[in-house]
Amino acid sequence: MKTLWKSGLVGLGIAMISGLGAVSVPTDAKAWEPKKPVQFIIMAGKGGGADKAVRFMQNIIAKHKLSSKPFTPINKPGGTGAEALVFMKSATDPDHTIMFTLNSFYTTPLRQPGLGVDISTFAPIGRMAEDTFLLWVNKDSGITNVEQFVKAAKAKGDAWIMAGTGKNSEDNLLTDFLNKAYGLNMKYVPYKGGGRVAKELAGNNADSTVNNPSEQLGFYQAGKTRPIAAFTPARLPLFSDAPTFRELGKDFVYFMQRTVVGAPGMSKEAATYYRQLFAKIYGSDEWQGYMTKKSLQGGFITGDILMRYWLKEKAVHKVMLQKMGAIK
Amino acid sequence: MEILSLLLNGFAIAFEPLNLALIIFGCAVGLFIGAMPGLGSVNGVAILLPMTFLVPPTSAIIFLGAIYYGAMYGGAISSIMLGIPGASTAVATTFDGRPMALQGKADKALVAAAAASFVGGSIGVVLFTLFAPPLADIALGFGAPEIFALMLMAFATFVGLGGDDVAKTLFSIFIGLVFGAVGLDIISGEPRLIFGDIPGFFHGINFLVLAIGIYGIGEMLWTIEISKGNVVVSQASVSVRRIWENLVELTRTWKAMLLGSFLGYFVGILPAAGATPGSLMAYGFAKQMAKDPETYGKGNINGVVAPESANNAASTGAMLPMLTLGIPGSPTTAILLGGMVIWGLEPGPMVFIDHPDFVWGFIASLYAANLFSLLINIAFIPAFIWVLKLPFTILAPVIFILCIVGGFVPTLDMHDVWLMLIFGIVGYLMRKLDYPMAPAVLAIVLGPLAEPALRQSLLISGGSFSIFFTRPFSSVFMFIAIALLVLPLGKQALDARRRKTERT
Numbered sequence: 102m103k104t105l106w107k108s109g110l111v112g113l114g115i116a117m118i119s120g121l122g123a124v125s126v127p128t129d130a131k132a133w134e135p136k137k138p139v140q141f142i143i144m145a146g147k148g149g150g151a152d153k154a155v156r157f158m159q160n161i162i163a164k165h166k167l168s169s170k171p172f173t174p175i176n177k178p179g180g181t182g183a184e185a186l187v188f189m190k191s192a193t194d195p196d197h198t199i200m201f202t203l204n205s206f207y208t209t210p211l212r213q214p215g216l217g218v219d220i221s222t223f224a225p226i227g228r229m230a231e232d233t234f235l236l237w238v239n240k241d242s243g244i245t246n247v248e249q250f251v252k253a254a255k256a257k258g259d260a261w262i263m264a265g266t267g268k269n270s271e272d273n274l275l276t277d278f279l280n281k282a283y284g285l286n287m288k289y290v291p292y293k294g295g296g297r298v299a300k301e302l303a304g305n306n307a308d309s310t311v312n313n314p315s316e317q318l319g320f321y322q323a324g325k326t327r328p329i330a331a332f333t334p335a336r337l338p339l340f341s342d343a344p345t346f347r348e349l350g351k352d353f354v355y356f357m358q359r360t361v362v363g364a365p366g367m368s369k370e371a372a373t374y375y376r377q378l379f380a381k382i383y384g385s386d387e388w389q390g391y392m393t394k395k396s397l398q399g400g401f402i403t404g405d406i407l408m409r410y411w412l413k414e415k416a417v418h419k420v421m422l423q424k425m426g427a428i429k
Numbered sequence: 430m431e432i433l434s435l436l437l438n439g440f441a442i443a444f445e446p447l448n449l450a451l452i453i454f455g456c457a458v459g460l461f462i463g464a465m466p467g468l469g470s471v472n473g474v475a476i477l478l479p480m481t482f483l484v485p486p487t488s489a490i491i492f493l494g495a496i497y498y499g500a501m502y503g504g505a506i507s508s509i510m511l512g513i514p515g516a517s518t519a520v521a522t523t524f525d526g527r528p529m530a531l532q533g534k535a536d537k538a539l540v541a542a543a544a545a546s547f548v549g550g551s552i553g554v555v556l557f558t559l560f561a562p563p564l565a566d567i568a569l570g571f572g573a574p575e576i577f578a579l580m581l582m583a584f585a586t587f588v589g590l591g592g593d594d595v596a597k598t599l600f601s602i603f604i605g606l607v608f609g610a611v612g613l614d615i616i617s618g619e620p621r622l623i624f625g626d627i628p629g630f631f632h633g634i635n636f637l638v639l640a641i642g643i644y645g646i647g648e649m650l651w652t653i654e655i656s657k658g659n660v661v662v663s664q665a666s667v668s669v670r671r672i673w674e675n676l677v678e679l680t681r682t683w684k685a686m687l688l689g690s691f692l693g694y695f696v697g698i699l700p701a702a703g704a705t706p707g708s709l710m711a712y713g714f715a716k717q718m719a720k721d722p723e724t725y726g727k728g729n730i731n732g733v734v735a736p737e738s739a740n741n742a743a744s745t746g747a748m749l750p751m752l753t754l755g756i757p758g759s760p761t762t763a764i765l766l767g768g769m770v771i772w773g774l775e776p777g778p779m780v781f782i783d784h785p786d787f788v789w790g791f792i793a794s795l796y797a798a799n800l801f802s803l804l805i806n807i808a809f810i811p812a813f814i815w816v817l818k819l820p821f822t823i824l825a826p827v828i829f830i831l832c833i834v835g836g837f838v839p840t841l842d843m844h845d846v847w848l849m850l851i852f853g854i855v856g857y858l859m860r861k862l863d864y865p866m867a868p869a870v871l872a873i874v875l876g877p878l879a880e881p882a883l884r885q886s887l888l889i890s891g892g893s894f895s896i897f898f899t900r901p902f903s904s905v906f907m908f909i910a911i912a913l914l915v916l917p918l919g920k921q922a923l924d925a926r927r928r929k930t931e932r933t
Binding site (some may be wrong): 296 | 475478482559569570571572573612613614615616617619620628631632633742754755756763764766767768770775777778779841879885888889891
């Protein structure tokens with residue numbers, strides 16, 4: 102401990118001296134940069150939409166040499182994001198810890214106040230996209246529209262299995278919506294990660310899912326699964342046969358944020374660095390191509406606008422969770 | 430023979446000068462990464478991924494595949510030489526590899542590991558070549574009930590063994606299961622067994638921490654005690670002739686090799702399982718089916734051969750769901766998957782049709798990587814043996830440092846290092862009290878796979894256990910598991926009774 106303290110003092114001294122020396126140098130030269138590998142936390146399991154997106158961004162950073170230090174993806178899927186949020190809250194080096202979040206960023210702290218996570222303390226870096234949801238069935242079921250889906254699910258009652266990513270996750274919210282809106286009694290079974298959920302449907306171990314396009318795309322192209330309706334305001338170009346729930350007379354639109362946040366306590370300089378970095382990634386041809394291919398939507402927002410977006414979404418989710426009876 | 434022409438085409442790609450050089454280089458790098466405790470194929474592939482942007486995608490995946498393969502070979506080296514699992518996939522190799530090294534048979538164990546890896550990898554890649562699409566369909570149909578039944582079968586092999594004390598084995602399994610339950614539960618989202626609110630427990634207990642603690646630190650303490658610091662670690666000598674003799678002798682282990690290869694491959698193709706459970710299960714089955722189960726854990730060569738052939742076969746198997754379903758079968762393939770996306774290749778059912786050059790070039794390179802890993806590995810055996818001849822006073826601190834590094838690297842958390850030291854002391858005490866420790870390691874690996882699968886199955890069936898017996902695959906697994914559990918116990922009870930009557 103003593104030596105650590107000592108080297109800290111020495112480091113401070115060096116920093117001060119170099120700081121003095123840098124006065125005459127243009128400001129760019131002393132802009133903050135990561136000094137060691139950046140931990141890029143994923144609040145979901147391997148193979149899901151969030152996981153794929155982070156590994157994709159990591160590769161964009163490496164390919165275009167956007168950072169002198171590598172970004173290391175780390176999956177912390179436990180407890181619908183609780184593991185990741187707790188890790189971020191107690192991050193020992195907030196300047197080198199960022200996370201890729203989903204909507205469990207709002208719902209998990211609401212459901213588990215015991216975690217002591219306050220999302221307004223996190224650093225808003227940038228919203229990279231909004232992901233969309235569709236209702237999927239296995240092609241073998243012969244179901245092609247929501248009407249048939251409702252009929253089949255009603256007949257099976259609680260033996261109708263809806264696979265999803267975790268208790269009270271986005272998937273669970275959508276399942277509850279469908280149960281309520283159509284008078285169904287589908288059983289929700291949680292699995293680790295959206296990739297696994299997609300596989301359970303393709304392997305006929307579940308009757309339906311509410312996967313993101315990126316998770317089901319492979320199985321869809323192979324002719325194993327079929328989307329029958331979308332939780333979006335307008336039909337998705339990739340799945341133009343699937344009507345929106347709005348068209349079907351149920352006004353329900355739901356997006357999932359795909360946002361990069363910094364750990365609480367991140368310095369202003371570091372936050373600025375990451376904002377510029379992720380704005381560059383958002384603008385890259387690769388990311389734009391990825392968004393089209395994965396049917397992602399939404400523009401890049403950052404800073405105060407992103408924080409306001411969070412607080413608005415948090416309020417929306419609070420009402421949804423209350424309606425579900427998950428929280429008081 | 431469409432497959433044959435596709436494969437030949439693939440070989441033409443794999444043997445292009447650049448690709449061949451990458452295979453050899455990748456195997457060598459992988460071997461050393463695998464041999465370093467804590468650093469496994471996951472780290473190797475992750476660290477070297479950005480390098481692959483310099484070459485075309487097919488060359489890139491060939492390089493990463495070679496590293497993956499090399500690491501599977503390399504993991505066995507420190508397991509055998511130092512008693513520290515070099516990678517998670519090589520934990521089962523320590524069970525018998527380390528005792529063999531202590532008996533002066535390190536060269537035999539190393540040759541066995543290399544040859545078994547080669548056989549496992551070869552069988553895996555042949556199965557991959559011939560049956561990729563139908564096997565992918567089987568993997569797809571595997572739901573929670575099948576996974577649970579398979580895991581139960583693995584546990585059964587460890588319980589019903591004549592050689593060990595059943596009560597102590599059960600204790601060891603249960604303590605492993607409890608450790609495996611620590612952390613956030615997927616299904617309810619609630620943290621379990623986190624001792625108040627210790628953040629380090631939220632991600633659960635990394636089983637490598639347990640394995641390195643028990644086998645690295647615990648083993649070292651034990652060696653110091655029995656030798657009172659006066660150890661001649663190994664008398665192994667090595668020569669080309671001995672290597673050849675060892676290879677010839679290995680033909681007698683063909684049963685364990687085949688068992689490990691097929692079982693490992695099959696477990697590898699199941700999404701979310703991977704090579705670590707595959708190698709542990711192969712060890713359990715080999716022991717269960719052996720005529721001399723009591724010699725396992727004391728330096729039985731089959732105990733090295735089974736897990737080593739399984740982990741290579743499984744690593745090939747894990748490529749299958751990655752390529753065909755877009756779902757990684759192991760942590761390493763998850764990283765490969767990320768690489769494929771940036772190279773502009775979308776893994777999934779369409780990749781075989783849209784990018785045949787890529788897929789078949791890669792498969793062909795696995796054949797080549799397998800061969801080169803074997804050659805490089807055998808060439809280095811004399812160097813590894815030399816390490817064993819170092820005096821224990823030098824070796825012990827090195828082992829200790831490697832253990833600490835190995836405990837820290839996977840999660841970069843000091844919490845895990847302290848935990849590992851505690852496990853080291855506990856492992857030493859358990860060893861003194863003659864508790865088998867392999868079951869605890871098995872339980873901490875398989876528990877977190879088995880438990881959610883059990884709960885998901887029961888959720889699906891509405892609480893009825895009949896779900897395990899009404900589905901074809903799971904019912905077969907369940908019956909085998911029950912038979913494995915009951916038969917040896919019954920036999921033991923009979924034996925005990927007979928002995929009693931003989932005495933009277």
